[in-house]
Amino acid sequence: xxxxxxxxxxxxxxxxxxxxxxxxxxxxxxxxxxxxxxxxxxxxxxxxxxxxxxxxxxxxxxxxxxxxxxxxxxxxxxxxxxxxxxxxxxxxxxxxxxxxxxxxxxxxxxxxxxxxxxxxxxxxxxxxxxxxxxxxxxxxxxxxxxxxxxxxxxxxxxxxxxxxxxxxxxxxxxxxxxxxxxxxxxxxxxxxxxxxxxxxxxxxxxxxxxxxxxxxxxxxxxxxxxxxxxxxxxxxxxxxxxxxxxxxxxxxxxxxxxxxxxxxxxxxxxxxxxxxxxxxxxxxxxxxxxxxxxxxxxxxxxxxxxxxxxxxxxxxxxxxxxxxxxxxxxxxxxxxxxxxxxxxxxxxxxxxxxxxxxxxxxxxxxxxxxxxxxxxxxxxxxxxxxxxxxxxxxxxxxxxxxx
Numbered sequence: 335x336x337x338x339x340x341x342x343x344x345x346x347x348x349x350x351x352x353x354x355x356x357x358x359x360x361x362x363x364x365x366x367x368x369x370x371x372x373x374x375x376x377x378x379x380x381x382x383x384x385x386x387x388x389x390x391x392x393x394x395x396x397x398x399x400x401x402x403x404x405x406x407x408x409x410x411x412x413x414x415x416x417x418x419x420x421x422x423x424x425x426x427x428x429x430x431x432x433x434x435x436x437x438x439x440x441x442x443x444x445x446x447x448x449x450x451x452x453x454x455x456x457x458x459x460x461x462x463x464x465x466x467x468x469x470x471x472x473x474x475x476x477x478x479x480x481x482x483x484x485x486x487x488x489x490x491x492x493x494x495x496x497x498x499x500x501x502x503x504x505x506x507x508x509x510x511x512x513x514x515x516x517x518x519x520x521x522x523x524x525x526x527x528x529x530x531x532x533x534x535x536x537x538x539x540x541x542x543x544x545x546x547x548x549x550x551x552x553x554x555x556x557x558x559x560x561x562x563x564x565x566x567x568x569x570x571x572x573x574x575x576x577x578x579x580x581x582x583x584x585x586x587x588x589x590x591x592x593x594x595x596x597x598x599x600x601x602x603x604x605x606x607x608x609x610x611x612x613x614x615x616x617x618x619x620x621x622x623x624x625x626x627x628x629x630x631x632x633x634x635x636x637x638x639x640x641x642x643x644x645x646x647x648x649x650x651x652x653x654x655x656x657x658x659x660x661x662x663x664x665x666x667x668x669x670x671x672x673x674x675x676x677x678x679x680x681x682x683x684x685x686x687x688x689x690x691x692x693x694x695x696x697x698x699x700x701x702x703x704x705x706x707x708x709x710x711x712x713x714x715x716x717x718x719x720x721x722x723x724x725x726x727x728x729x730x731x732x733x734x735x736x737x
Contacts, residue, residue: 547575
């Protein structure tokens, strides 16, 4: 693919310096329009529009924009802060920006390293698959330093780690909205129910049975945030992977269907940690501290008046030699379930020595609809290595959980 230089007439007037041989340009202040596969763009300010193509021959790319409400679009896959057998870096210093990519974009590393760093503004990120902090055989990072941001993707995004890869989404501040799903359908077993694969928001997976998973992380440091996935996500993992979602502050809402909110499946580890705030968790099953098939799933909420809602296989559930744990530090909490046989401290006896489940509420006046009860210890019927404890143990030390 040949390099393209299609800067419009206004942009050409604002050019400070250009090297057509190396496809590099420095644009002056003002609304500029860049289209093509530049190796280097430095823009000094203004409301700019970028339409970016994939770099030919796996070449590297650096884009630095110093200000303005900018719009970034991709013309094809493997573009817009995507390190594809190389590196790609995009830094935007200020403004309310739009980043709209396709597959493999917006902070993605696939056999390479990709970084998108937005330093200020209320921003919108849109993509399909392998985007918004996704890494496979490489490293992909999306870092946003502030603002009320919106993240929207279809699958394998928002802190996603694939084989031999690390994907991370880091959001420093603001009340943010995270959504992943709604496009790629999944047929659920014999029920015939159709759901949508998400595999996002601190999620890691491998290729069973041959290749182990990577590491996927989502860290949100402040703000009242909303997280939404369908199947697989929110601090979860599959097949020798590590997935984690950590939220440090704010009144947050977590919505999911299955394999989510601290779920480790098939020799993997999934963890969701929420440090503070009055939070709400909703999921159907295999969630909220669930480990399945030698996997470990953990949910830690350190403080706040929280509510947990699930149908089955959740709230500290160990299945098929798995380990599930839910720990809530302090607050007036509510725990609501439909199936008592697979929730709130149940380690099922399936397979030889069974599974381990630990449910622990460390303080506060709590309400239970299920196995648990206020200020008591319980061992659910049918469990071997499962236990639930509600007591007054004092506040957990959250000082160790720092920004």
